[in-house]
Amino acid sequence: MGYTYRSIDDLQKLGERVRDAAVKMTMKQEESYAAAQVEANNDATRSQTGQLTQVPGYEAPASGRPDDDGNLRGYVEQSYAGVPAMFTAFSVPNPDDCIPMANTFYSAAVTIEPSLEVTHQGDKFSAPLLTPGANGATPVGEMFGFMSLHMKNWDGDAAKAFERYLTKLGLAAKLQREFATSMGVTLDAQLEIRRRMLTDVWEIGEKTIKVLESLDGWCTSKQSAQTTLTVAGAIAAVVFVFATEGAGIAVAVEGIQSAATILGAGGQEKTEAEISGATVPPVITSMVNALTKLRKTIDAQEQELVSCIQQLAATLRVNFDRVLVEAPSDFVNAGTASVDTLDKGRQFYDR
Amino acid sequence: MALSGYQLAADLSELMAIGKVDLPALGATYAGLNHAVNTTTDHDTAAFSMPGGAGMSAAYQSWSDLRYELRNIFGTTANNMQTAATVMIHVVEAYAASDQGAADSLHAAWKDGPPVNAVDKDEKIPPGDAPEVVAGNW
DSSP: OOOOOOOHHHHHHHHHHHHHHHHHHHHHSHHHHHHHHHHHHHHHHHHHTTOOOSSTTOOOOSSSOTTSHHHHHHHHHHHTTTHHHHHHTTOOOOGGGGHHHHHHHHHHHHHHSOOOSOOOOOSSSOOTTTOOOSTTOOOHHHHHHHHHHHTTTEESHHHHHHHHHHHHHHHHHHHHHHHHHHHHHHHHHHHHHHHHHHHHHHHHHHHHHHHHHHSOSSSOOOEEEEEEOGGGGHHHHHHHHHHHTOGGGOOOOTTOOOHHHHHHTSOOOOOEEEEEESSHHHHHHHHHHHHHHHHHHHHHHHHHHHHHHHHHHHHHHHTHHHHSOOOOHHHHGGGGOOHHHHHTTTSSEEO | OOOOHHHHHHHHHHHHIIIIIIHHHHHHHHHHHHHHHHHGGGGHHHHHBOTTSSSBOTTHHHHHHHHHHHHHHHHHHHHHHHHHHHHHHHHHHHHHHTOHHHHHHHHHHHTTSSOTTTSOTTOOOOSSOOOOOOOSOO
């Protein structure tokens, strides 16, 4: 199933269609109609006796019976007035607008060290492996190699300190690359949770309408539709792309865990929700339950993401001195040394 | 000194390549990465606002903190490269100041930029001015 962005307006219209289907079927189906009459009469009594009404803000009609056709329609419309807001509560900006944001991190990773092992990309996520590096920049790792070659005729404590510095910077670059990639992966996971959330909320709305419209006018037989909450697999899907297509992006570096590795340990459970009922109220209740389940599933995915980010942060703290390497003092001191110190002092001399 | 004159200049030219090209190039590259990561904040709301628009999602703060760590690592590395370049140029100039023949040869060779025989074709400073490193709190 392809992803289609659903804006707040789209969700509002979907919610209105669900609301209208609920009102229409309540007025059409004998048993739902009768149940609504009971509720309307009870709420009218509550309203007249100063009690809290079941339908917020309901007031007994000024003329006619609460359960006559005209007043009942008004009551039912008020009952389901909150339905559109249940759908717009899931509105978010289009996740695809943030693809350039994710690509910034992949581009940083590729600038540091291009991946030569992977030649194609998934069709869904950002294009981490084909994302070009910074414009005109020679990969960082390559530059360290050039500098080592330039040092071949130079020796001494400061010169050796500089060469050791280059080695450490080379390792730091690998860690920085992994770190940047992990930022892209976690962002992609965040965006995928949102794409799937929109897919799922849309599916719940459409299936609710379908079940409502399939209710029989006279005979109350239970109708149902299953919906899979695809958001449960959002993180797993992102990790899958990296596992199958992005093998080259994971650099094996001692002591460092990538986001893809951390998230990949989570696994995926199939999560479903049922929209069902023989009359309108249980159908709407099951829809509300499905939306609640969707919300909880989103929360669970986000918590998994938070946990991953916390692990990445802990890894960074432990390895910070390897990720950000300061120049050794033996080398820095050469920056103020006289030629005698450099040469005769054997700090930085021509062999 | 083991070498002098144009022979010393040849070896100093190697250090010059590091101090004038390689380290500044790395500094510029890292400054560019620092700047690029910093601009990702432009999309924060789109990526992390809570569904329905109330506040930011659970992952935002920790993710954003980590993003700024990465930005600062790139920025500090950029500055470190510039500092190392300064050290390397000092070493070159200290030797050149002690040997006029070497200094003349070296400065003549580098007067129009890196000599072609001193650097690889991929040893180059990225085009344009390096962006200023963004640092500090967020």
